[in-house]
Amino acid sequence: MPLLANSPTSPTPSYSSKIDEDGQWDGGSFVPRDFSEAKWKLEGQPWTSTYHTLTKLREFGLDPESERAKKTVELVRHNCRWDHDGQPYWDGEVEECINGQTVATGAYFGVDISSIVERLLGDRMEDGGWNCERERGSVRSSFDSTISVLEGLLEYERVTGGTQESIAARKSGEEYLLKRKLFRRLSNGAVVDEKYLLFDEPGRWNYDILRALDYFRKQSLLTGEAPDSRLQEAIDHVRFKRQDDGKWLFDREHKGREWFTMNEGVGRPSSWMTLRALRVLKWWGEKHV
Template sequence: MMIDPGVIRWMLDTDPALRWQVERDLLEEPEAVWQATRARVATEGMGAELLAHQDPDGQWAGGAYFPGDFDWHGPEAADGAGQPWTATTWTLNTLREWGLDGAALDGTAEKLAANSRWEYDDLPYWGGEVDACINGFTLANGAWLGVDVESIATWFAEHAMTEGGWNCEWVEGSTRSSFPSTLNSLKGILDWEIRTGDARLREARHAAQDYLLRRRMLHRASTGELVGPWATSFGYPFRHVYTAMNALDYLRRASLHDGVAPDERAADAIEVVRSAQQPDGTWLQQRRYPGRVWFELDVPVGERSPWLTFFALRVLRWWDENDAR
């Protein structure tokens, strides 16, 4: 697909966390070029700012998934107030997704092992807990930082639902897979598989992908209706929210890792992403997920988002180039 050079220049005129990915995946620059930009994530811009907020004990905001000062009975915990995004797991997720070299966090894994506990049952950080999404994040972050998180890999093998995915509410008795829980699990498993070379969860990963693909990435199996309005409303950062763009970004990476062509059952989701493109070739920030942040990572709602534009163009290029072949 053709990409407007002006849109490329606009995306390049951003933070190194995005710029190196544009160089690698859209411009196909030599590795030395994009690696040099990637190295700057640790010392410049948003990456350096997030690193500066780390606590001496290795955590961020004094907590594993929630800030240490989170008031479970206050207004921040009320419905609609939003998950705070400042604690350790969310910050690690962001830095990992931005391509930060794990060496920039030297000693962090050990500090978290010693000092960080999950809010659920005070469980040790690198052992994970009972939530599939949290365990997916921790599996990926552990692999990135060189931690032995094989117990979490075993947990995923033992907790897959019969229809193929996962559900964070299994502890409440749910036996049905969930779109968001499955996607967050898949992203973590794939990242762990790529970083470690361990393929023990590949069969489970493929079964979970098929759970989503049988539903054309967007629809309920029972009625064929859209799984929820959140699936077609795009915001960056993706956080834990299931959207067509977030799911397709995963599917692209899995397809490239597995060496297979795009699955035609994702065509509906592709068209949702394609139809959101603006006449100037960009995508708009359609929503923001409420909650405490260190600082905003992208533009306000209604403005042109360089991050969403990048993810959309990368997914569409992968789909269209395979379609052409």
């Protein structure tokens, strides 16, 4: 049943032409150097800083053994400091979403980020997940924070083998999502947020069920575990959203400064959405995708 009635189009990323001499992008770790709170309110969150760019380079598959990647990692190590309190970049900061993706990127590029992993293990909430609002009093996990941390722990595990503690934390975060079938409230089964049923790329810190399914696909391929049956309703929604021409649409965008766009516009067919959806359905066992 439907839950909502509702080709990569960008040029090859030219991040090398955007990088600063000190190895940063746009002069900052999470926020560009020249960005102000007033600009944020006017333009939206910027996506051109070092953190966001390194995340995309990882997702695009930049060879971590390449000379350029290794040089950038070292430049970031020596020159980049977090906006929060001036912490060295590869030491992480305090927010779970940021630390989760920093773990993923650091592990991918061969950085020892075990100290950030340890912090994330201590930040896990009683219900099994994470919430970047924890320091501001939140006592419940969020879908957005949990998926960001899970992606980091899984990449850490892929590269290093993980630890007994990190694997247990990963499994508890997965269970948090699975108990809720990726998008439903545990209390009454209602949809937590209808935006979770809309697909976008790049998702950045935002959660949606296609991102979660892609995570579980990667987890299954790494661990050899069979797909969990509690993913079925989310899979059905992915199948429902396929258009008559076999493609999937780009559902929503996140405004703000960026190096380039990856889709042709909201409501239009998207090669990125189609690739990701087909990949998930093939993993699930669809024979004709």
